[in-house]
Amino acid sequence: MTDFYTAAPGETSPPVPAGPALCNGTDMRVVHSAFLWGYEQAPLLIRSTPAGDTGRSEFIGQWIGDLDATLHVHHHSEDELLWDRLEKRAPACALHVAQMRAHHAKVAELLDAITPLRTQWRASGDPTQGEALARAYEDLLAVLRVHLRREVVEIVPVAERVITQKEWDQLAEHSMGVIPKSRLLPQLGMLLANASPADRTEFVRAIPTPVRVLYKTVGRRQFAHQYRQLFPGKPVPATI
Numbered sequence: 001m002t003d004f005y006t007a008a009p010g011e012t013s014p015p016v017p018a019g020p021a022l023c024n025g026t027d028m029r030v031v032h033s034a035f036l037w038g039y040e041q042a043p044l045l046i047r048s049t050p051a052g053d054t055g056r057s058e059f060i061g062q063w064i065g066d067l068d069a070t071l072h073v074h075h076h077s078e079d080e081l082l083w084d085r086l087e088k089r090a091p092a093c094a095l096h097v098a099q100m101r102a103h104h105a106k107v108a109e110l111l112d113a114i115t116p117l118r119t120q121w122r123a124s125g126d127p128t129q130g131e132a133l134a135r136a137y138e139d140l141l142a143v144l145r146v147h148l149r150r151e152v153v154e155i156v157p158v159a160e161r162v163i164t165q166k167e168w169d170q171l172a173e174h175s176m177g178v179i180p181k182s183r184l185l186p187q188l189g190m191l192l193a194n195a196s197p198a199d200r201t202e203f204v205r206a207i208p209t210p211v212r213v214l215y216k217t218v219g220r221r222q223f224a225h226q227y228r229q230l231f232p233g234k235p236v237p238a239t240i
C-alpha cells in the first residue's frame with residue numbers, strides 16, 4: 001500500500017509549513033489502507049453470498065455496516081477537529097482542505113444511499129438487491145481510492161507541522177465508541193493486517209499498553225475467528 005500513496009499526474013500538494021513535526025500522522029495511512037482493503041472486499045463478499053442465505057447476509061451485512069459506521073465517524077472526526085485548524089494555521093492549504101470537504105460530502109451522499117440497500121439485503125439475502133449494493137460499494141470505492149490517497153499525500157504532511165500530538169490523538173478518540181468493543185478489536189486486527197511492516201511497528205508503538213494487551217489476549221483470536229468466517233479456507237494474515 002505504501003506505493004499507492006503518491007501524487008497522480010496533475011495533482012499538486014500544498015506547501016508544507018517550516019518547522020519540526022508536532023505529531024506523527026502514520027496512523028492515517030494505516031486507517032486508510034484498512035478502509036481500502038475493506039471496501040475492495042465488500043462487493044466480493046456480497047456477490048459470493050448464496051441467494052437467500054440470510055445467516056450469511058446478516059453476518060456480512062453487519063461487518064460491512066461496521067465498516068460504514070467507522071468510515072462515517074472517521075470523516076466526522078476530521079470535519080469537527082481537523083479542517084478548521086488546518087485552514088487557520090496553514091492558510092496555504094485552504095484549497096486542498098476545501099477539496100477534502102467536498103470529497104467527504106460525496107462519500108456521505110454515497111453512504112446515505114447505501115444504508116437502506118444494505119439493510120434490505122442484510123435481511124433478505126436477495127441477489128438482485130445484493131447486486132445493487134455491490135455496485136454501490138464499487139462506486140464508493142472509486143471515490144475513496146482518490147480521497148483516501150490524496151488526504152495522506154496532501155494533507156497529512158501539513159497536519160504534522162501544525163497539529164499537536166494531543167490534537168491528533170483526539171481524532172482517534174473521537175472515532176472510538178461507534179462500534180461495540182467486541183467488534184472493535186477485530187477492526188484493530190484489520191488495521192494491523194493491512195499495514196506495511198514499518199507502519200505497523202510505528203502504529204503499535206502508539207497503541208496504549210492496556211489496548212495492546214487486550215488485543216493480544218482477546219482481540220487477536222476474535223480477529224482470526226471473524227476472518228475465517230469472512231474468508232473460509234484463507235490463511236489469517238499476521239497482526240501482532
Ligand SMILES: [Fe+2]
Nearest residue numbers: 028074078151
Ligand atoms: Fe482520514
